[in-house]
Amino acid sequence: MSQSAQGSVAAVPGQAQGARKARRKYNLMSIVGTIPMILTAVGVFVVCIIFSFIWSFTNSKLFPNFNFVGFDQYVRLWKSDRWNISVVNLFTFGVCSIIASMVFGYLLAVFMDQRIKQEDMFRSIFLYPFAMSLVVTGLVWQWMFDPNLGIQSAVQKMGWVDFQFAPLTNQATAIYGVVLGGVWNGVGVTMAILLAGLRGVDSEIWKAAKIDGIPTWRTYLFIVLPMMRGAILTAFILQCTGVVRVFDIVIAMTQGGPGIATQMPAIYVIQHITDRANVGQGMAAASTMLMPVILVIGLLALFRWNAQRKKDRAI
Template identity: 75%
Template structure:
């Protein structure tokens, strides 16, 4: 019994020493001035460029600003004129068509390519780099490349006709009815790679036990990918979807590089409408009204994303 006391004393001493060591460690945290200094310019730029500029853009959309912004408010006149202009209505129809079709093909082809890459093929890094390369290119360069490829005198049509198929036609950019399809091809080629990368990351994050259970149950591989794995990739799907949506709303470079909004106004987009009215047509109020209308779907998507995140967090807290 005499030997037990020293052990207890030692334990008590050690625990007290540990408590003293842990206590000061928690209070030694210092304010990280370097992180504040490093992030302050970014915060100021974000507030100045995004918040303040958005507020003033909305304000000027209710004015009759021409060459320079002013504060002569005219109510909803700019919006009434906007929605009665054929150029704007065609722009809205074009972006809806381009957006829906590009998202369908980008999400579909992106997932198929991700499934292909998920088979642990040889030279996976090489193939992944090749597929991702168009996304790293400027949209202007992408547009110029596809403009050349769709040129009836220099591109694919001319090459195929030189091989003997003289009746072959592939020049969508020269006709009003097909020009939007040519832009769609260039947009899909540019955006499918990043969707593939996001989807592949989602596939690689699926628990391996899911695959083992599906094989034991005799479920075909394609059904596993489609009905079991795909619903489990909600985060990756939402990320790719929002990225595609924001890219569609601000589509400008590739259209200007390929068609300049033509032939005629057949490939006009809202971003082109905004730029033309602010610069060429010297109508800042009308351009800001169009820019505000472009901002609305982005704000709806952001609000929807935060709502879904809030609901998911609430469900997790209830489950705990």
């Protein structure tokens, strides 16, 4: 063997060792870089959730204390008509907004998947509402629903004087007006997530569907959609977290009114902690809303992890 060949063979282990050192250094730097986020998550979110749960069993007023009263705060909570209406409103808002966002988000994703011209421009237009502040979104929709300034006034000036469209002024329809504002704000990001899922589908699936003569709409609905479980689950969890913490858009559009027709649990929590100086009751409400959400998200994550593990085993 020539000296040059021997030198190249000897260099291979050295290069491999250097690559391993570089990977270890990269992994170490990645871990160091995530430490601030880990500390923030543990020190702020986890600790605050624990103390919120503890204070919900106390008679804390203006300032938190540790005078435990058992489940008294929870009993008072579920006897409150304002709280019960808030829960019903949240359920109505959540079901309507999630279904509408997922359906229209998928339809927009299918539209964008047609490789249309100016795709980047349309994607920016659809995503722009999500980048806006919820307060600004709420104020815009409040103006649009104003019977003297918005849609109703504009249509009546066109000649349809009997046209009525002011959902925020009616207790029976106010929550659906808030739903429209919420869907407009969140449908764009759902579209982006589902579009990424569509673009990840193997092109061979489309070729096979065309060969079999399956219409395009049936391919999207019955073949491609079931293959996008990961993207759908991600969009669904994002929508759920947005529903639970809905506050800004309601305050901007209706301030919980008319009456308490659009009262939400987040508003109930904030009002009891600040305006009514009843920290114990506010924490009981916060804990009641947080625990089911954490449980649902945990179960969804566990389901996703088990599905991925079964898929890896099958491979």
